[in-house]
Amino acid sequence: MLNILKIAVRNLARFGRRTLLTSSLITLGIVSVLLFVAITGSFKAMMIGQITDSMLGHMQVHRRGYVASIESLPLNLNMPPQLVAKVKEALDANPGIAAYAPRVKFGAMFSNFTETTSVRVNGIDPEAEVKVTPLLPARQQDGARGGPLVKRGEMLVPALVARGLQVKAGDTVVLVATNKDGSVNGKTFVIRGTLESATGPGGRDGYIHIDDARELLRMAQPEVSEIAVSVKDPGRVERVYAAINAVLAEVKNKEGRPALEVHPWQRLTPFANIANMIDILTLAIKVMLVSIVLVAVMNVMVMAVYERIREIGTISAIGTPPRRILALFLSEGLLLGVVGTLIGVAISLGAIYALNLSKITFSFGQQQGLLLAPAIGAYDVITIAAMVIGVAVIASLQPAWKASRMDPVIALSHV
Amino acid sequence: MTLIRAEQLIKTYRAGEVDVLAVRGVDFTIEARSFVVFVGPSGSGKTTLLNMIGCLDHPTSGKLAVIDTDVSTLDRRAAAEFRGKHIGFVFQDFNLIPVLTVYENIEYPLIMVQDWPEKKRREQIMRLLAAVGMSGQENKRPDQISGGQKQRVAVARALATNAKLVLADEPTANLDHDTAYHIIELMKKMRDEFGTTFVFSTHDPKIMGEAEVTFTLEDGRINQHQNSGKAVAAHA
Numbered sequence: 001m002l003n004i005l006k007i008a009v010r011n012l013a014r015f016g017r018r019t020l021l022t023s024s025l026i027t028l029g030i031v032s033v034l035l036f037v038a039i040t041g042s043f044k045a046m047m048i049g050q051i052t053d054s055m056l057g058h059m060q061v062h063r064r065g066y067v068a069s070i071e072s073l074p075l076n077l078n079m080p081p082q083l084v085a086k087v088k089e090a091l092d093a094n095p096g097i098a099a100y101a102p103r104v105k106f107g108a109m110f111s112n113f114t115e116t117t118s119v120r121v122n123g124i125d126p127e128a129e130v131k132v133t134p135l136l137p138a139r140q141q142d143g144a145r146g147g148p149l150v151k152r153g154e155m156l157v158p159a160l161v162a163r164g165l166q167v168k169a170g171d172t173v174v175l176v177a178t179n180k181d182g183s184v185n186g187k188t189f190v191i192r193g194t195l196e197s198a199t200g201p202g203g204r205d206g207y208i209h210i211d212d213a214r215e216l217l218r219m220a221q222p223e224v225s226e227i228a229v230s231v232k233d234p235g236r237v238e239r240v241y242a243a244i245n246a247v248l249a250e251v252k253n254k255e256g257r258p259a260l261e262v263h264p265w266q267r268l269t270p271f272a273n274i275a276n277m278i279d280i281l282t283l284a285i286k287v288m289l290v291s292i293v294l295v296a297v298m299n300v301m302v303m304a305v306y307e308r309i310r311e312i313g314t315i316s317a318i319g320t321p322p323r324r325i326l327a328l329f330l331s332e333g334l335l336l337g338v339v340g341t342l343i344g345v346a347i348s349l350g351a352i353y354a355l356n357l358s359k360i361t362f363s364f365g366q367q368q369g370l371l372l373a374p375a376i377g378a379y380d381v382i383t384i385a386a387m388v389i390g391v392a393v394i395a396s397l398q399p400a401w402k403a404s405r406m407d408p409v410i411a412l413s414h415v
Numbered sequence: 416m417t418l419i420r421a422e423q424l425i426k427t428y429r430a431g432e433v434d435v436l437a438v439r440g441v442d443f444t445i446e447a448r449s450f451v452v453f454v455g456p457s458g459s460g461k462t463t464l465l466n467m468i469g470c471l472d473h474p475t476s477g478k479l480a481v482i483d484t485d486v487s488t489l490d491r492r493a494a495a496e497f498r499g500k501h502i503g504f505v506f507q508d509f510n511l512i513p514v515l516t517v518y519e520n521i522e523y524p525l526i527m528v529q530d531w532p533e534k535k536r537r538e539q540i541m542r543l544l545a546a547v548g549m550s551g552q553e554n555k556r557p558d559q560i561s562g563g564q565k566q567r568v569a570v571a572r573a574l575a576t577n578a579k580l581v582l583a584d585e586p587t588a589n590l591d592h593d594t595a596y597h598i599i600e601l602m603k604k605m606r607d608e609f610g611t612t613f614v615f616s617t618h619d620p621k622i623m624g625e626a627e628v629t630f631t632l633e634d635g636r637i638n639q640h641q642n643s644g645k646a647v648a649a650h651a
Contacts, residue, residue, distance in 0.1 A: 003527070004527075007512075007514070009516065011514055013514070014513065290465070300577065310508075310510065311510070311513075312506075314512075314526065315508065315512070316505055317471055318499065318500070318503070318523075318524050318528060318572070318573075319495050319496065319497075319500065319576075320495070320499070320524075320528055321496070321528075322491070322492065324494065324527050409466050409471050412471075412506070412510075
C-alpha cells in the first residue's frame with residue numbers, strides 16, 4: 001500500500017498545477033467551514049451563556065400549565081411547599097445538577113410616588129440565585145455591590161424602568177401587587193441598583209428578596225412560581241432534563257396527571273431558534289463544502305484517468321490486478337483530500353488563534369462590547385476533516401472504477 | 416517443449432455496422448526459448464494475434480494454449496493474473512511510466528503485480544539493468560534517456576518477473592535502424608541469458624531477418640513460415 005501511495009504522490013506531482021488548484025479549493029472550503037463553525041459556535045455559546053447564566057438557568061420547573069400562562073404570571077399556579085419539596089428531592093438526587101433557585105414571579109405597579117408603571121418582579125433567594133445565574137450580578141450597573149445580591153427591603157430595578165421614572169440607587173419606591181385572592185398590598189423598597197437589560201424573557205425584570213415577595217403577596221405558605229436549575233455540564237442539558245422530567249412526571253395532581261412540568265432553556269426562549277438557525281447554517285455550509293470537494297476531486301480524477309488511458313492500458317497489460325489500479329486512483333483522490341484538509345486545518349487554527357489575539361468586540365441585543373472568542377473543538381475538526389477526506393475518496397470512486405475496468409487493448413490503442 | 420499452440424484461431428471485430436475478420440483460422444505452435452517474429456503489412460493481424468497470445472484479447476473461436484493454459488476462456492481477473500505471472504510486454508512507444516525512474520519502472524511489476532520483497536527486488540533490478548546495459552542510469556526519468564535506452568528499460572521491465580514469454584509489438588518502430596538492430600540483439604541476448612521466449616512483430620524487413628522463426632501474415636492468415644535452423648517452431 002505504501003508503494004501505491006508513493007506512486008500516487010508522484011502522479012499528483014506530475015500534474016502539479018491542477019493538484020495545487022484542487023487542493024487549494026479543498027483548503028478554502030475547509031478554512032471557510034472551520035472559521036464559520038468557530039465564530040458562530042462562539043457567538044452561539046456566548047448567546048446561550050448570556051441567556052442561561054444571567055436569567056433563565058439551564059432549565060426550569062413549574063407547576064403544570066404555568067408556562068402556557070407565563071405572560072400573566074399566574075399566582076394561582078404557584079407550587080405549594082409540598083410540591084417544591086418533591087422537586088428539591090428529585091434535583092438533589094441527580095448528580096448532574098449544579099444548583100437550583102426558587103423564584104416567586106409576579107406583576108406589580110412600580111411607583112416613585114409621583115409616577116407609576118408596571119413591572120415584572122422576581123422574588124429570589126439571593127445566594128441560590130447567584131449559583132444558578134452567575135452573570136446576574138454583572139448586570140447591576142450602579143449602587144451597592146458585594147454581599148448578597150439583594151437584601152430584604154431592597155430592589156434591583158430594570159434600567160429602562162429606572163430611566164423612565166428617573167429613579168436611582170438609594171431612592172425609595174413602592175411596589176403594589178395584587179395577590180391571588182384579589183386583594184392589593186403595597187410595600188416600600190430602597191433601590192439597591194439598576195439592572196442592565198438583557199435580551200430574552202426576564203431580561204427586563206426587577207428583583208427583590210423572596211421573603212419580601214411572599215410578604216407583599218401575603219402568601220399563607222411559602223409558595224414558589226418556578227425553580228431555575230443549572231447543570232454541571234451545559235452540553236448535557238438535554239440528558240439531565242430528560243432524567244429530571246422522567247422523575248417529576250411521576251408526581252401527579254388530583255386528576256392523576258403530572259403536576260409539574262420541566263423545560264430546558266431551549267423551550268423557554270425564542271433565542272433557541274437562533275441557535276437552531278446557526279446549526280442549520282453550519283449544516284448548509286458543510287453541504288457546500290462537500291459539493292466543492294466532490295466536484296473538484298471528481299473533475300481532477302476524471303481528467304487524470306482520461307489523460308492516462310495509455311498508461312492504464314500499460315499497467316493493466318503487464319498484469320496489474322484491477323483492484324490495485326482502483327487503489328492507485330483512490331489513493332490519488334485520498335491524498336488530494338488529505339493534503340487540502342491538512343493545510344486547511346492548519347490555516348484555520350492559525351486564523352482562529354489570530355482572531356482571539358485581535359480581541360474583536362461586537363454587540364448582541366442591548367449588550368455591547370462582547371468579546372468575539374472563536375473556538376473549535378477537536379471533535380468538530382476531526383469530523384469535518386474526516387468528512388472532506390471521505391468525500392474526496394468517494395469522488396474518486398467512479399473514475400478509479402472506470403480505470404480499473406478499462407480494456408487494455410482499447411486503452412493501449414488510445415491516442 | 417511447446418509454449419504456444421494455436422488451432423483454427425479466428426478473431427472478428429465489430430467496426431460500426433461491419434464485422435471485420437482480423438485473424439482467419441490460423442494454426443501454429445511456438446516452442447519454448449525460441450525467437451519468433453510475426454511479419455506483415457499493417458492490418459494483416461499481427462497485433463491482434465499478439466494480443467490474443469498475451470491474454471489481452473479473446474479469440475472469437477479456435478483454441479489457444481499458452482504455457483499449458485487454455486487462455487481463450489480466461490476471465491478478466493484470471494487473464495490479468497496470468498499475464499502478471501507468465502508474460503512480459505514491450506511496446507512500440509515504450510510505455511514507461513513517466514513519473515517513475517528507470518529503476519522504479521522496472522520495479523513496478525515486482526510491486527504492483529507480484530509483491531517481491533525489497534532485497535530480492537533490488538537484486539533482480541540491478542541484474543537486469545546490467546543485462547540491458549543500463550547500469551548507472553537507474554535514477555533517470557524516462558524523459559532523460561534516449562528512445563533506445565527507453566526500449567532497453569522496457570525489455571528489462573518485461574523480464575523483471577521472470578516471464579517465460581515476452582511479447583513485443585513493433586518494438587523497433589520508433590527507433591532508428593542501428594538502435595532497432597541493437598534492441599533486437601538485446602532481446603536475443605536476453606533469450607539466451609534468461610531462457611525467455613521472445614515473440615515480436617515488425618514490418619521492417621531489415622529486422623525481421625534477425626528472427627529464428629518467421630511467420631508472415633497477410634489478411635489474417637499465415638501464408639509463409641520460415642525456420643532459420645536454430646528455430647524450434649512449427650507451422651501446422
